[in-house]
Amino acid sequence: MNAIEIRNLSKYYGKSRGIEDISLDIAEGEIFGFIGPNGAGKSTTIRTLLAFIFPNGGSAKIFGMDCIKDSAKIKMNIGYLPSEVNYYDDMKVKDLLFYSAKFYKKDCSKRIYELSSILELDLNKRIDSLSYGNRKKTAIVQALLHEPKLLILDEPTGGLDPLMQNRFFEILREENRKGTTIFFSSHILSEVQRMCDRVAIIKEGRILKVETIDRLAGDKFKKVKIDFANGGRINLPGMVNVETKGKSMEFLFGGKMDELIKSLSELQVENLWIEEPSLEEIFMHYYETGRKD
Amino acid sequence: MAIFFRELARNRKSFIIWTVILIASNLGMMAMYPVVAEQAGSYNELMKKLPKEMLEGLGMDRLNFSQILDFFAYIFLYIILFGGVYAMMLGSSIISKEESDKTIEFLLAKPVTRNAIVTAKSLCVLFYLILFNGLFIAADYIVFEAIKRDAFDMNKFLLLHFGFFMLQLTFASVGLLISVFIVKAKSVYPVTFGVVLGAFFLNIVSAVSDKLENLKYLTPFKYVNPSDLVASGKIETVYMVIMVLVIIISVVLTYVLYNRKNIAV
Numbered sequence: 001m002n003a004i005e006i007r008n009l010s011k012y013y014g015k016s017r018g019i020e021d022i023s024l025d026i027a028e029g030e031i032f033g034f035i036g037p038n039g040a041g042k043s044t045t046i047r048t049l050l051a052f053i054f055p056n057g058g059s060a061k062i063f064g065m066d067c068i069k070d071s072a073k074i075k076m077n078i079g080y081l082p083s084e085v086n087y088y089d090d091m092k093v094k095d096l097l098f099y100s101a102k103f104y105k106k107d108c109s110k111r112i113y114e115l116s117s118i119l120e121l122d123l124n125k126r127i128d129s130l131s132y133g134n135r136k137k138t139a140i141v142q143a144l145l146h147e148p149k150l151l152i153l154d155e156p157t158g159g160l161d162p163l164m165q166n167r168f169f170e171i172l173r174e175e176n177r178k179g180t181t182i183f184f185s186s187h188i189l190s191e192v193q194r195m196c197d198r199v200a201i202i203k204e205g206r207i208l209k210v211e212t213i214d215r216l217a218g219d220k221f222k223k224v225k226i227d228f229a230n231g232g233r234i235n236l237p238g239m240v241n242v243e244t245k246g247k248s249m250e251f252l253f254g255g256k257m258d259e260l261i262k263s264l265s266e267l268q269v270e271n272l273w274i275e276e277p278s279l280e281e282i283f284m285h286y287y288e289t290g291r292k293d
Numbered sequence: 294m295a296i297f298f299r300e301l302a303r304n305r306k307s308f309i310i311w312t313v314i315l316i317a318s319n320l321g322m323m324a325m326y327p328v329v330a331e332q333a334g335s336y337n338e339l340m341k342k343l344p345k346e347m348l349e350g351l352g353m354d355r356l357n358f359s360q361i362l363d364f365f366a367y368i369f370l371y372i373i374l375f376g377g378v379y380a381m382m383l384g385s386s387i388i389s390k391e392e393s394d395k396t397i398e399f400l401l402a403k404p405v406t407r408n409a410i411v412t413a414k415s416l417c418v419l420f421y422l423i424l425f426n427g428l429f430i431a432a433d434y435i436v437f438e439a440i441k442r443d444a445f446d447m448n449k450f451l452l453l454h455f456g457f458f459m460l461q462l463t464f465a466s467v468g469l470l471i472s473v474f475i476v477k478a479k480s481v482y483p484v485t486f487g488v489v490l491g492a493f494f495l496n497i498v499s500a501v502s503d504k505l506e507n508l509k510y511l512t513p514f515k516y517v518n519p520s521d522l523v524a525s526g527k528i529e530t531v532y533m534v535i536m537v538l539v540i541i542i543s544v545v546l547t548y549v550l551y552n553r554k555n556i557a558v
Contacts, residue, residue, distance in 0.1 A: 013557075052401050053555040072406040080402040086395035086558070090303065102295035103403040142399070 001064065003028045003150050003181035004049070008058035011044055018044040019205045021058070026183060031176055033196035033213070034185040035283070041205040042185045043083065046154050050080060062150065076104065079148035083155035085135040089128040093138050096127060097145060104146040115141040118167055132159040140168060144175065151175065151182045157191055169195060189283055201286055208286050216282060223277040224260070225250045229268035236263060241285050252277055252285055296405070296413035300387060301420065308421050311379040315372060316432045322368040323436050326361060330442055333359030350497040355524050361437060361445050366453065366519035373457050373514070374493050380422060380461035381485045384468025385475075387414045388551070392476040395558040407552050411469075415544065418465050426458045449523055456517030456528055463513045463536045464489060466543035473550045510535065 004026040011018035019041040026032045036042055047053045049060055051071035060067040062074045087096050093116075101108035116123055121137045130138065136159040143151060151172070157165050172195065176182055186192050192199055193213055201208045209216075226234075227248045238255020247270070253260060264272070329336055336358045340348060348354040351370065356363040388411065391397040400410065433454070437445060468485060475481055496514035498505050509515040516532035 047557060050402055052398070053557055054553070072404050072409075075402060075404040078402070082398050082402075084395070087399060088303075088394070088396055099295065099299060100399070100403070103405060 001028055002026060002061075003030070003063060004032075004183065005061040006045075006049075006058070007060065009045070009048060009055050009060055010057040011048055011053060011055050017041075017205045018053075019048070019202075022202075022205075022207055023058075024200055024207065024210065026181065028181050029176070029179055030198065031172070031182040031184060031196045033192035033199035034183060034202065035187065035189060035192050035199055036202035037187055040202045042187075042202060043154055044205075045202070046080075046152055046183075046185060049152065050075070050078070077149040079143035079146065079151045081139050081143040081151070081153045081156050083158065085139040087127045087135070087138065089126075091127050092123070093121065093125050093127065093130070093134075094123040096138060097123070097141055100142045101145055106146065108145040108147075111145045111147060112141060115144055115171070118171065119164060133161065133164070136160055137164070140171075144171065147175075147178075147180075149180055151180055152185075153182065154185045155187070156184070157186070157188065165191075201283070203286070221252045221254045221277050221282055221285075222257070223250075223273075223275045223281060224253045225271075225273040225275075226264070226269060227271035229270045232267040232269075234260075234263050234267065236260060241281070252281060294413070296400070296410060297417055300414055300417035304383065304387070304417065304421060307383075308425070311375075312425055312428055315375055315379070316429060318375075319368070319372050319429070320432060320436050323365065323433075323440065326364050327440055327442075329364060330359050330361070333357070346501045350501045353520065356520055359442075361441050361443075362449055362453075362523050363520075365433075365437075366523045369453060369457070369519040370514070373460055373517070373519070374489070376425075376457060377460055377464045377489045377492070377513070378486065379425075380418075381464035381468040381489055382482070383421060384418050384465030385472040385481050385485050386468075386478070387418055387472070388469060388547075389472035389476040389481055390478070392556065392558060393478045393481075397556055398558050401556060408548060411548050411551050415469065415547075418469070419462075422458065422461050422465060426454060426461070429457070430454045446526075449526055452522050452526065452528070453517075453519055456519070456522055459528070459533075459536050460513045460517050463516075463539050466540045466547075469547045470543040470550075473547055473554060 002025050004024065006022055006024040009022040010020050022041075022045060034042055034045070044053070048055050049062065049067050051068050054068060063077065065074050067074060088099075091099070097112050097116075098109070101112065112123075115121075116137075119137045119140060121134065121141060125134070127135075127138070136156075140156070143153075157168065160168060169191075172182060182195075184192060184196055196213055198210065198212050199216060200210045221240075225248065229247070231247050233244070233249065236253075236255050236259055239251045239253055242249065242251040244250075340353065340356075340358075345354065351367075353367055356367055358364050358367075391400055401407075430451070433450070437450065467488065471484060471488075472481060475484055492512040493514050495508045495512040496518065499507070499509035499512070499515060510531075513536065515521075516536055517528060522528065
């Protein structure tokens with residue numbers, strides 16, 4: 001069964017685009033990355049899933065229930081970590097967390113103490129005196145305290161130092177082992193690459209591609225760099241992001257390796273590198289060309 | 294229920310401040326009654342010398358200051374003005390504050406419907422207004438008993454306070470509705486003051502000018518005008534109907550519109 005099913009979802013703010021015709025399936029138990037730059041429509045998608053805003057077209061289901069009609073019921077099993085954390089200034093961290101727990105009709109105190117001690121969060125501080133990082137930690141505990149079956153994370157690591165990021169990712173892996181589905185929205189590729197099984201790339205409100213991290217990184221593209229002895233050049237189908245500098249050429253190659261070798265054999269090659277590209281490089285390629293393949 | 298108790302806690306401080314100040318002002322002015330009643334004859338003479346329009350505007354033309362209820366009606370007009378401001382501020386901030394503070398993102402991610410949010414918050418407003426008026430009636434009753442010269446009409450005493458409660462409910466419901474559209478704190482408060490003071494001003498204008506008399510249908514301060522109530526002993530049916538309709542329509546619209554609202558912070 002799918003945890004999330006999005007069908008042709010569109011949302012406009014007046015005339016300006018939020019998202020257009022988004023369709024996605026996220027399987028139960030999956031860690032799914034949702035990646036794109038600021039303003040691409042990541043938060044709009046999430047806010048529609050959570051029924052903060054209503055779509056102009058299409059629909060979405062979470063655990064088989066309509067995300068607008070059955071919103072309150074669905075949220076019993078959702079933990080949401082917002083990108084910007086805004087909580088009640090007159091409360092202490094503890095008050096906020098126990099207030100949050102009251103909505104789930106079960107005792108969450110054990111989990112609250114457990115998570116705050118892992119994240120070294122001081123429960124007795126007032127919300128308005130918290131640093132950005134501590135606000136984020138409060139939000140993390142708030143999202144996890146009721147042991148939700150689906151976690152929706154919007155830019156989850158902002159403000160966390162590397163040590164805390166590691167602990168946070170450990171918690172997420174642990175939750176995932178217990179069966180929690182994680183929808184991980186971010187503009188930072190390395191963390192998506194580190195955490196996620198599959199990833200959807202979103203640009204200007206549309207999904208460009210949905211791919212497993214392995215295939216996105218490995219299968220398709222190789223990073224090729226060639227130094228030619230006397231200024232040779234090649235041009236083959238499947239070459240993208242071509243950069244030439246002096247006698248050397250650098251590009252991502254998604255074509256047939258055999259063709260590359262054969263055409264190189266006719267030229268004077270001084271040096272040759274064929275490497276795995278970083279996800280960033282592949283990502284930039286999708287972004288620059290906006291290619292759908 | 295969590296939201297209801299949370300709102301009780303959050304609005305407790307302002308409730309205490311408003312209640313204490315308004316009850317204290319009310320009692321403070323009532324404390325002048327024995328002196329005024331002593332010299333009621335000369336006060337009434339003095340009043341006759343003031344411009345008639347002004348007295349009508351403030352509803353003072355029919356008051357006999359030797360009667361405790363008449364004196365009370367005179368000062369109560371100003372109490373209900375500030376009580377109206379409090380009620381509307383309570384109503385207009387209770388929903389909008391979540392949005393202006395951006396905490397609504399927290400609340401909407403919880404397993405609650407928007408109906409439940411509006412219900413919990415409206416009930417909190419209702420609770421505080423009932424408590425406010427209960428305390429007011431108790432305080433006024435005690436001071437009336439302490440300083441009265443003759444017996445007073447208990448029905449009229451209660452009618453005046455019931456009118457105050459209805460006026461507050463009316464302003465609070467309009468506040469609820471307005472706050473669906475206007476969420477920024479710096480806009481909510483000016484609008485609130487504008488509406489209440491505007492209504493107060495309409496009451497004066499409608500009493501002074503015959504041409505503008507029909508404006509009285511637009512202002513709750515006319516519906517439950519204390520000196521009118523003391524004179525007639527009742528709230529006019531048409532005014533009662535208007536208030537009940539305004540309350541029902543505002544609350545229903547608040548539910549309908551809030552359910553449809555795109556809330557992006």
